[in-house]
Structure formats: structure tokens, C-alpha cells
Amino acid sequence: MRILFLIFFLVIISGNNNYLFSQTGETYVINRNESVYIPLGKISFADSIVNFKLGKPAPYKKYQNSSQALNEPNYRSYDKPDYVSIGCKGTLTVAFTDNGFMNLKGNDLYIFEVGPSKEAARIEISENGKDWIFAGNISGGKSIIDLEDQNISTKNVFYFVRIIDQKAVCRSKTAGADIDAIGAINCVIRLTLNTELLFKFDEYNIQKSADSILLNLTNTIQKFDKATILIDGHTDSDGNESYNLDLSSKRCHSVANRLKTLLQNNSNYDYLNNSYGESKPRVTNSSDHNKQLNRRVEITILPPLSYYESLNEN
Numbered sequence: 001m002r003i004l005f006l007i008f009f010l011v012i013i014s015g016n017n018n019y020l021f022s023q024t025g026e027t028y029v030i031n032r033n034e035s036v037y038i039p040l041g042k043i044s045f046a047d048s049i050v051n052f053k054l055g056k057p058a059p060y061k062k063y064q065n066s067s068q069a070l071n072e073p074n075y076r077s078y079d080k081p082d083y084v085s086i087g088c089k090g091t092l093t094v095a096f097t098d099n100g101f102m103n104l105k106g107n108d109l110y111i112f113e114v115g116p117s118k119e120a121a122r123i124e125i126s127e128n129g130k131d132w133i134f135a136g137n138i139s140g141g142k143s144i145i146d147l148e149d150q151n152i153s154t155k156n157v158f159y160f161v162r163i164i165d166q167k168a169v170c171r172s173k174t175a176g177a178d179i180d181a182i183g184a185i186n187c188v189i190r191l192t193l194n195t196e197l198l199f200k201f202d203e204y205n206i207q208k209s210a211d212s213i214l215l216n217l218t219n220t221i222q223k224f225d226k227a228t229i230l231i232d233g234h235t236d237s238d239g240n241e242s243y244n245l246d247l248s249s250k251r252c253h254s255v256a257n258r259l260k261t262l263l264q265n266n267s268n269y270d271y272l273n274n275s276y277g278e279s280k281p282r283v284t285n286s287s288d289h290n291k292q293l294n295r296r297v298e299i300t301i302l303p304p305l306s307y308y309e310s311l312n313e314n
Helices: 208-221 241-262 288-294 305-313
Strands: 004-008 026-031 034-038 048-053 091-095 109-113 121-126 132-138 160-165 178-184 188-194 227-234 269-277 296-302
Touching: 109 121, 109 132, 160 178, 188 208, 208 241, 208 296, 227 241, 241 269, 241 296
Parallel strands: 227 269
Antiparallel strands: 004 188, 026 034, 048 091, 091 160, 109 178, 121 132, 121 160, 188 296, 227 296
């Protein structure tokens, strides 16, 4: 059985509320007047180069190292090659291998475009690295992407970002957009489990054999000082609709109670349960295999509720 972890992280523009957030977070200085607070710190950044197509005119060779766009920002000064310049009409495609991002409340991406000139670039995103969606433009001092601006679905998970230079500054030793890092926004870790891994048929008491799975999850949760644990329960379409809704609700509460025990009732973690019964199938309930895919529990780790509350205050 394939167990799929989907990890997404939050990036927000820092205000005066950093004390509300997890100590895991980091504040990254952009310039004298601006900084970015990233609640889950260094793990929140793109960490793999998928494709790099150098534009023309190209930057000087020392500014052509695409790996400088990965991981945490480390820009020091214009002359230091701690970033990559992608050339005029150049394209840089990166992936998030241990996290991803979604259209959630607040901003969703921060592109660390550096240097004395803020070059314009087109930003595209993808779930699979093949099908691309326009996410917005960066230009001047604006390096924030809010997916809500493009009415992008709040349900899809994205793992790829493509940056396309728009030929704003071409006659320069660092021609094209200068990229130091790409940070994802809104922290989520999602574990999707087939219910057969957790429960016996038509039951809601967790099997002892499921403890190792949930224990691995708690090891991940405890990497964060605070978090919200969202548990969604789903069934197939067999049986009565109201019965399935009740079954999924009881299974959600069973998972929540077991996680609380494994986490020693740590008050830093908030719990939210959603029971959907048969109403949100992944696939049609047209075969035994498909029904098995639909019988699932999705466990999602989000930032603490205090983070979302702070967005209302700003």
C-alpha cells in the first residue's frame, strides 16, 4: 500500500506578530524596509532544479549556477554569485520534493528576486510538472504570489514553480531575473491512509497494528512547536448515506484520540475533524479497487490556529 505524504509550507510577510508563531519559523531580511517571516523555516523552500533554459542575452557565467535558487535565501550583495540570473526570456523550473503549496488564506509564494534591479517575471505552477497554470507576475518590489488573485482552486496541491523572465533588464552582467530562493506558503503535511490500515471492516476502533503508522506521523508533528491537526474521514458508497457519515465521524475521533495519546496530550496541537462519508470520493465507486481508494482517512498538519487568527488582525 502506497502511503503518500504531501507537505506544504507557509510564507508570509512579517508584521509585528512573530511572537505568535512557532519557534521553527525564520525571518528573512529582504532589504532595509522589508522582511519575510516563514513559519516553518528552512524546510519551506524549493530544493530541486527540474529545468534551466538560459535566456539571451545571457548573464556572465559566474551567475549561471541554477542551484543558487534552491533552499534558503543567502543573498549578500550584487557582486557575489549567491543567486542565479536566468537571462532575457530565460526559464527556471524548480520542484518542492519535501513540501508543496496550495491556495490557502493569505499569500502563497514568495519569490526572492534580488539585486539592484527588480526584473519582471511570469510565474507558473504545476501539480505534476507537465500541466501549467498562470499564477501571477512579479515586478518591481512585488515578489509575492497570492493564488487567490488568479482564482486557482483551493483543493489542488502544487509541487512545481516555473519562472519566465519578461525581458525587463537585458543589458547587464546579470541579465534577466535574479533568483535567490522560492519559498512556499501555508504549511501542510498530509498523510492519506486507506482505512484498512487503521480499522477492521465496518469498525471505528483503531487496530494495534496502526500504531506504528501513527507513531511515524507524530514524529513528524513534533518537529513543529505548534500545529493544527486536521482529520478528514471518507467512505465508499456502499450502505446508507447517513450511516457512512456517522462511521467516518467516529473514525475521525478515534484517530484524533490516538494521536493525542501518542503526543501526550500536548496542548500546542489543535485538532479539527471533518466527516464526509461518501460525499467526496477520489474516484467513482465503480469497482472494488476504486471503493478501497475511497475508504480513507486524510490527516493534515497545518500551522497553528493563532497564525490564521493573526491574518485577520493585520
